[in-house]
Structures are given as C-alpha cells and as structure tokens.
Amino acid sequence: MTLTEALSWQQSLIDRGNERRQQADFLASLSADPASKVLPISHGKTLMYQGKPYYLDAATSHGRLTVYLGLTTQEATLPAGTELLAVELEEEVAPEKLGAPAEARWLGFRQIAAELSPADSQYLIEANAIVNWHRVHTHCPRCGAATKIEASGWVRRCPEDNSEHFPRTxxxxxxxxxxxxxxxxxxxxxxxxxxxxxxxxxxxxxxxxxxxxxxxxxxxxxxxxxxxxxxxxxxxxxxxxxxxxxxxxxxxxxxxxxxxxxxxxxxxxxxxxxxxxxxxxxxxxxxxxxxxxxxxxxxxxxxxxxxx
Ligand SMILES: [Zn+2]
Missing domain, CATH: 3.90.79.10 (Nucleoside Triphosphate Pyrophosphohydrolase)
Structure with missing residues (x-):
C-alpha cells in the first residue's frame, strides 16, 4: 500500500470557494437558502445518526459562529454541489430541537473517524479546524481589541488598527x-x-x-x-x-x-x-x-x- 492510498482523504472533496466567500453578503444568503446544509459542531463533537454526520438545514440552524466550508464536489452523504456551512453551538442541544432524529448523538471525531466516509471526514476536519481557531483567536494580538469576522469566517479584522488575522495551522x-x-x-x-x-x-x-x-x-x-x-x-x-x-x-x-x-x-x-x-x-x-x-x-x- 502506498501512503497516498492509505491517506484516502488526500484528494480534496470540497471547493472552498476562496473568491466567493470574500463577498460581504455571501454567508448571509447561504444561511437563508433552504438548499444549504450545516455541519453542527459543539465542543469538538458533531451530531451522528446511523453512522453518518447529520447535516442540518442551514435556514433553521443558528449558533454563536457560522463559517463557510465550501461546495461539495463528490456525491457522498451529501449530494455533490451542496453548499456547506459549519455552525458552532455553545452546548450539545437535544437533536429534536435541531430538527434531527431523537436517536442522533453528539460524538467526538476520534470516536467516529473510523466509520466516516472520506468526504464526511474532510468536512469534519475542516469544520473543527476553523471552529477551533475562532475559539482561541477572539482578540487582536497587537492591541487586544475584539476582532470582527470577515470573508465568511476565514478572516478576523481588528477594528482599531485594521490588521487582518488569518486561520493558523x-x-x-x-x-x-x-x-x-x-x-x-x-x-x-x-x-x-x-x-x-x-x-x-x-x-x-x-x-x-x-x-x-x-x-x-x-x-x-x-x-x-x-x-x-x-x-x-x-x-x-x-x-x-x-x-x-x-x-x-x-x-x-x-x-x-x-x-x-x-x-x-x-x-x-x-x-x-x-x-x-x-x-x-x-x-x-x-x-x-x-x-x-x-x-x-x-x-x-x-x-x-x-x-x-
Ligand atoms: Zn488591533
């Protein structure tokens, strides 16, 4: 087995839409679109149902943070061509309250990684990465002012000194x-x-x-x-x-x-x-x-x- 074969998530299965996500109203319009889907994240956990992440309808999902993940490029749990967002919830809300089946469960990535499809795995990794960055980068490292989110969740800008801050790895x-x-x-x-x-x-x-x-x-x-x-x-x-x-x-x-x-x-x-x-x-x-x-x-x- 080559390493490329082993790392089956090597190929990107999502178009992150770097240009589109810069548009000021892009995230708001997707959030209101009944065709958009949301991957809910709460303290590193996501909602799992029958061995797959349960994707919520964007139009009815709201949390303390919404980030654009991208446009799916391959048929998997979601159809290809689905606009996908991540929404961070402050607590593990009961699935029924989110329009999910009552049997759905909040589970962490390590618990579910082995059963995820390559596409679902990629979306979850991206969602966790960007949500984790926002959680600990709320303020400007130069002047300490609270920063504002831009570019559909991929930039934070300081209102005092106008500095831009990008997600880090x-x-x-x-x-x-x-x-x-x-x-x-x-x-x-x-x-x-x-x-x-x-x-x-x-x-x-x-x-x-x-x-x-x-x-x-x-x-x-x-x-x-x-x-x-x-x-x-x-x-x-x-x-x-x-x-x-x-x-x-x-x-x-x-x-x-x-x-x-x-x-x-x-x-x-x-x-x-x-x-x-x-x-x-x-x-x-x-x-x-x-x-x-x-x-x-x-x-x-x-x-x-x-x-x-
Ligand atoms: Zn600043």
Missing part, C-alpha cells in the same frame, strides 16, 4: 525511523497504555525547516542520529490545530535512548516481529485513522490487521 513532523537491517523504531509515551507504540513526532519550531525538525526531534526524543529524510505525506489533525507532516528517516544507530519525558520506551522491530507482536496483542500500534498507522504500514509494505 501548527506544523508537526511525524517520523518512521528506519535503522540497521531495515528495522523500524517505535516509541511510547508516559501517559499511554504500556503496550502501545507509535511513530515519533514533535512540533516544528520557528526558523526551522521540516528536515531540521525531524533531525532535532529524533535526537531529542530517542538520541538517534538521522542522516537522511524523505517526505511521504500529510494529514490535517486540528485537535486543536496541527498539520502532521509524515517522513521516513534513516539512521545507522543501533541504540535508542528515550528521553524519559516525551518518550519513555523505544523498541526496534523487524517486519516479522512487528506483525507477530500486533497479531498476538503484545503490542498495539496507532489506529487506522492516523497518519502514524500509514507510515508504519508504508514501511511494512502492506496493511497490518489489528487483533479483533
């Missing part, structure tokens, strides 16, 4: 470290279950290239010297604001020394060892929804099935 590198005899290095953290292992990861620091971040993080976390780095693919992970950039990196080192803080255990696996450990349940690797899993399976060469 924090780059983080995530790395499959491959060493002697083509073995893969996986690590575990202090807060994790003892048998859980994953690829190593960390945030990119200001002034640093991605490659430099890979070399630094791997050195800091497990004391391993990286001599070659290849980029493989990325995954948006807006909880709250990360963009995970996936790499495979190579070392000649045989020993890994966990820093004891971020990484408390590290272990080299050859392919047979990893398969055996996962199949017997001795080791649990990252879930299928994560780029970590894609990186591990990219190294392994094919899909690895979890213990049921």
């Amino acid at each position: 924090d780059p983080a590198i995530i790395v499959a470290v491959v060493g002697q005899d083509d073995r893969l290095l996986l690590g575990g953290g202090a807060g994790w279950e003892e048998h859980r292992y994953s690829t190593l990861a960390g945030f990119v620091e200001p002034g640093e290239s991605l490659e430099q971040a890979v070399v630094r993080e791997i050195s800091e976390e497990v004391g391993v010297h990286i001599h070659r780095v290849n980029y493989l693919g990325s995954q948006s992970w807006p909880f709250p604001a990360s963009l995970m950039l996936g790499f495979i990196a190579y070392t000649d080192d045989r020993e890994a020394k966990p820093d004891g803080v971020e990484v408390t255990r590290a272990r080299w696996f050859d392919r047979a060892e990893l398969l055996s450990a996962v199949t017997t349940g001795e080791v649990a690797i990252s879930p299928r929804i994560s780029i970590a899993r894609s990186l591990i399976e990219h190294w392994y060469g094919e899909r690895i099935e979890d213990v049921p």
Whole structure:
C-alpha cells in the first residue's frame, strides 16, 4: 500500500470557494437558502445518526459562529454541489430541537473517524479546524481589541488598527525511523497504555525547516542520529490545530535512548516481529485513522490487521 492510498482523504472533496466567500453578503444568503446544509459542531463533537454526520438545514440552524466550508464536489452523504456551512453551538442541544432524529448523538471525531466516509471526514476536519481557531483567536494580538469576522469566517479584522488575522495551522513532523537491517523504531509515551507504540513526532519550531525538525526531534526524543529524510505525506489533525507532516528517516544507530519525558520506551522491530507482536496483542500500534498507522504500514509494505 502506498501512503497516498492509505491517506484516502488526500484528494480534496470540497471547493472552498476562496473568491466567493470574500463577498460581504455571501454567508448571509447561504444561511437563508433552504438548499444549504450545516455541519453542527459543539465542543469538538458533531451530531451522528446511523453512522453518518447529520447535516442540518442551514435556514433553521443558528449558533454563536457560522463559517463557510465550501461546495461539495463528490456525491457522498451529501449530494455533490451542496453548499456547506459549519455552525458552532455553545452546548450539545437535544437533536429534536435541531430538527434531527431523537436517536442522533453528539460524538467526538476520534470516536467516529473510523466509520466516516472520506468526504464526511474532510468536512469534519475542516469544520473543527476553523471552529477551533475562532475559539482561541477572539482578540487582536497587537492591541487586544475584539476582532470582527470577515470573508465568511476565514478572516478576523481588528477594528482599531485594521490588521487582518488569518486561520493558523501548527506544523508537526511525524517520523518512521528506519535503522540497521531495515528495522523500524517505535516509541511510547508516559501517559499511554504500556503496550502501545507509535511513530515519533514533535512540533516544528520557528526558523526551522521540516528536515531540521525531524533531525532535532529524533535526537531529542530517542538520541538517534538521522542522516537522511524523505517526505511521504500529510494529514490535517486540528485537535486543536496541527498539520502532521509524515517522513521516513534513516539512521545507522543501533541504540535508542528515550528521553524519559516525551518518550519513555523505544523498541526496534523487524517486519516479522512487528506483525507477530500486533497479531498476538503484545503490542498495539496507532489506529487506522492516523497518519502514524500509514507510515508504519508504508514501511511494512502492506496493511497490518489489528487483533479483533
Ligand atoms: Zn488591533
């Protein structure tokens, strides 16, 4: 399996309408349009019904924040050509009050990600990313004045100094470290279950290239010297604001020394060892929804099935 195949959400399934969303009345007219749909978000949760997000009618959905997500480009839970908005609700309102079936439930992305279609997954990731940004960027970082929302939710402008503020994303590198005899290095953290292992990861620091971040993080976390780095693919992970950039990196080192803080255990696996450990349940690797899993399976060469 290639990483591109594994990251099935790689292809954009929504047209974000960068030009259209700049128009002053665009969001208001869509909000009033009975054909527009809304993805409701409340504290990172969305309304799920029969294994799918329940999209509300825009004309009857109101919250403390409305943002334009885009025009759907592929038939999925929603028909292609649907104008889609996100509405943030202050609390998990009873589904009936929103015109949804009473059996609908508010659930978080991690709980539902495995069952989502690629399109629904993309819409939810976009909605969470932009809603999370608004939640913590209410005021101007220069002068402290409350900012006003423009561009259908994609800009905040300061009324005092006229500065524009755009949604931000924090780059983080995530790395499959491959060493002697083509073995893969996986690590575990202090807060994790003892048998859980994953690829190593960390945030990119200001002034640093991605490659430099890979070399630094791997050195800091497990004391391993990286001599070659290849980029493989990325995954948006807006909880709250990360963009995970996936790499495979190579070392000649045989020993890994966990820093004891971020990484408390590290272990080299050859392919047979990893398969055996996962199949017997001795080791649990990252879930299928994560780029970590894609990186591990990219190294392994094919899909690895979890213990049921
Ligand atoms: Zn200001």
